[in-house]
Amino acid sequence: MKTINQEVEDRIARHPCYSEDAHHHFARMHVAVAPACNIRCNYCSRKFDCANESRPGVVSEVLKPEEAVRKVLVVAGEIPQLSVVGVAGPGDPLANPEKTFATFRGVAEKAPELKLCLSTNGLRLLEFIDQIQELNIDHVTITINAVNPQIGQHIYSYIFYEGKKYKGIEAAEILINNQLKGLEALTEKGILCKVNSVFIPGINDQHMEEISKAVKKRGAFVHNIMPLIVTPDTVFERNGVRNPTSKEIQEIQEKCSGSLKMMKHCRQCRADAIGLLGEDRSAQYTKDKIMNVPIQYDPIARETIQQELELKVKEKSKKKQEREALKQRKIESGSSSLRIAVTTRGNARVNLHFGHAKEFLVFDVKEKEIKFVGVRKVQSYCVGKVGCNTKQVPILAETAEILKDCQMLISSGIGKAPQKYLQDRGIVSIIQSGNIEELLYESSKYYKYMNHMSVEYV
Numbered sequence: 001m002k003t004i005n006q007e008v009e010d011r012i013a014r015h016p017c018y019s020e021d022a023h024h025h026f027a028r029m030h031v032a033v034a035p036a037c038n039i040r041c042n043y044c045s046r047k048f049d050c051a052n053e054s055r056p057g058v059v060s061e062v063l064k065p066e067e068a069v070r071k072v073l074v075v076a077g078e079i080p081q082l083s084v085v086g087v088a089g090p091g092d093p094l095a096n097p098e099k100t101f102a103t104f105r106g107v108a109e110k111a112p113e114l115k116l117c118l119s120t121n122g123l124r125l126l127e128f129i130d131q132i133q134e135l136n137i138d139h140v141t142i143t144i145n146a147v148n149p150q151i152g153q154h155i156y157s158y159i160f161y162e163g164k165k166y167k168g169i170e171a172a173e174i175l176i177n178n179q180l181k182g183l184e185a186l187t188e189k190g191i192l193c194k195v196n197s198v199f200i201p202g203i204n205d206q207h208m209e210e211i212s213k214a215v216k217k218r219g220a221f222v223h224n225i226m227p228l229i230v231t232p233d234t235v236f237e238r239n240g241v242r243n244p245t246s247k248e249i250q251e252i253q254e255k256c257s258g259s260l261k262m263m264k265h266c267r268q269c270r271a272d273a274i275g276l277l278g279e280d281r282s283a284q285y286t287k288d289k290i291m292n293v294p295i296q297y298d299p300i301a302r303e304t305i306q307q308e309l310e311l312k313v314k315e316k317s318k319k320k321q322e323r324e325a326l327k328q329r330k331i332e333s334g335s336s337s338l339r340i341a342v343t344t345r346g347n348a349r350v351n352l353h354f355g356h357a358k359e360f361l362v363f364d365v366k367e368k369e370i371k372f373v374g375v376r377k378v379q380s381y382c383v384g385k386v387g388c389n390t391k392q393v394p395i396l397a398e399t400a401e402i403l404k405d406c407q408m409l410i411s412s413g414i415g416k417a418p419q420k421y422l423q424d425r426g427i428v429s430i431i432q433s434g435n436i437e438e439l440l441y442e443s444s445k446y447y448k449y450m451n452h453m454s455v456e457y458v
C-alpha cells in the first residue's frame with residue numbers, strides 16, 4: 001500500500017513547479033485566456049505586452065479558448081516533456097470563469113494526460129470549488145500576500161466583488177477571508193495547493209512567517225515566496241518601493257522553511273510561458289503559427305518519454321531524501337566535530353588514490369583540535385586492471401559501511417562512481433594531496449559550506 005507521501009510524490013512527479021526534481025525534466029505552458037482582473041494589486045501592471053519582457057502579467061497575445069486548446073495540442077506534439085497546462089492570467093482566471101473553464105474542458109477532452117493548473121488571487125475561489133474538482137484540476141496556486149487586513153490594505157488598491165467596489169481595509173478583509181476559506185475548501189477535497197506570496201520590502205516583509213503558518217494550517221502544500229518586481233506605472237513604483245535583494249529572499253525562505261516546504265525554483269513566468277522552467281519558448285508559438293501548422297500530437301509517444309523521465313525524477317528524489325535523512329542522523333548523533341577519513345602511503349601526507357587504499361586513517365576535527373580516532377582496514381577498491389569507474393559494488397559497500405560514521409573522505413584521487421556512491425551515503429569526498437593535518441583543517445572549514453549543498457550527479 002502506498003503511504004500518503006508516496007501518493008503525493010506520484011502526483012507531483014511530473015509537475016515542474018510542485019517538484020523541484022521534476023523541473024529539470026518536465027515542461028509547462030501557460031495559456032493566456034484570462035485578460036480581466038477583479039482586484040488591483042499595487043505591484044501589477046499588464047500594460048506591457050512585449051516579447052522581451054518576462055514577468056507575470058505579460059503576454060504577447062490573448063487567446064480564445066478554442067485557440068488555446070489548439071495551441072496546447074501543437075505544443076504537446078512538439079515538446080514531449082510538456083506535462084502541465086496552466087491558466088495564470090494575464091489577469092485572474094476566476095475573473096474570466098467562462099473562458100478559463102472552457103479552455104480546461106477542451107484540454108481535458110483532447111489531451112487528458114495533461115495536468116491542469118490554475119493560478120488565482122482567490123477572491124472568487126469558493127464559487128468554483130466543485131467545478132475545479134469536476135475538471136480534475138489537481139493543482140491550484142493562490143496568491144496570498146497578507147493574512148492581516150491591516151497589512152493587506154497597503155497591497156491592494158481595491159477589489160470588485162459581487163457587483164461592488166471595495167477599498168482599504170474592507171477590501172483586504174473580504175479578499176483574505178475568501179482566500180483562506182478557498183484554500184481550506186480545496187485542500188479538504190484533496191487538491192494540492194501552492195501559495196504565492198510576493199515579498200514587498202517595508203510592506204509585508206515582517207509578515208511572511210505569519211502567512212506561512214496561516215496557510216500551512218489550512219493545508220497548503222508548498223509556499224512560494226517570490227520577490228517583488230517593481231514595475232512601471234504601479235503604485236509601488238510611484239511610492240519608491242524597492243525590489244528585495246536575493247539575500248533577503250533566501251533569509252526569509254530559510255526562516256519559513258520550518259513551517260512549510262518552500263518553493264525556491266520559481267521563475268516568475270509570463271502568462272504565456274512555454275517550455276522548461278529555465279527557458280521560454282513562447283515566441284515560437286504565435287497565434288499565427290499555431291493556427292497554421294499541423295497538429296502532431298501523439299499521446300502514446302509522449303507517454304513513453306514521460307514515463308522514462310518520471311522514473312529519473314523519482315530516483316533522484318529518493319536519493320535526495322536518503323541523503324537528507326543521513327545528514328540529519330549525523331547531525332542528531334551529535335558531536336559538533338567532523339569525522340574525516342584520509343588515504344595515505346606515509347610521510348604524514350594524503351598521497352594515495354582511493355582505489356588503492358587498503359586502510360583509512362580516521363580523525364575527529366573540531367576547530368583547531370585534531371584527534372586521531374583509528375585505522376580502518378578495507379579491501380582496496382581497484383583490483384588489478386579494473387578501473388576506478390568500474391562498479392565494484394560489494395567492495396564499495398563494505399568500505400562505505402566501515403566509514404559510515406565519517407562525513408568526509410580526503411584522497412589524492414577517486415573515480416566518479418565511488419565518489420557518487422559515497423556521496424549518496426552521506427560521505428563527501430574531497431580530492432586533495434598534501435600534509436594530512438593541514439588538509440584536515442582546511443577541509444573541515446570547507447565542509448561547512450559543502451554541507452549546505454547537495455552535489456548533483458546527472
Ligand SMILES: C[S@@+](CC[C@H](N)C(=O)[O-])C[C@H]1O[C@@H](n2cnc3c(N)ncnc32)[C@H](O)[C@@H]1O
Pocket residue numbers: 037043044045056057088089090091092093119120121142143196197198226227228229230231268271
Ligand atoms: C500575473 S499573476 C496571475 C494569477 C493571478 N491573477 C494572481 O495574482 O495570482 C501570477 C503571479 O505573479 C505575481 N505577480 C504579478 N506581478 C508581479 C510583480 N510585479 N512582482 C512580483 N510578482 C508579481 C502575482 O502576485 C501572482 O502570484
Ligand code: SF4
Pocket residue numbers: 037038039040041044045057089090091092121
Ligand atoms: S490579482 Fe493577479 S492579475 Fe490581478 S492585479 Fe493582482 S497580480 Fe495582477
Ligand code: SF4
Pocket residue numbers: 016017028265266267268269277
Ligand atoms: S511562475 Fe513559478 S509557479 Fe508559475 S509556472 Fe512559472 S515557475 Fe511555475
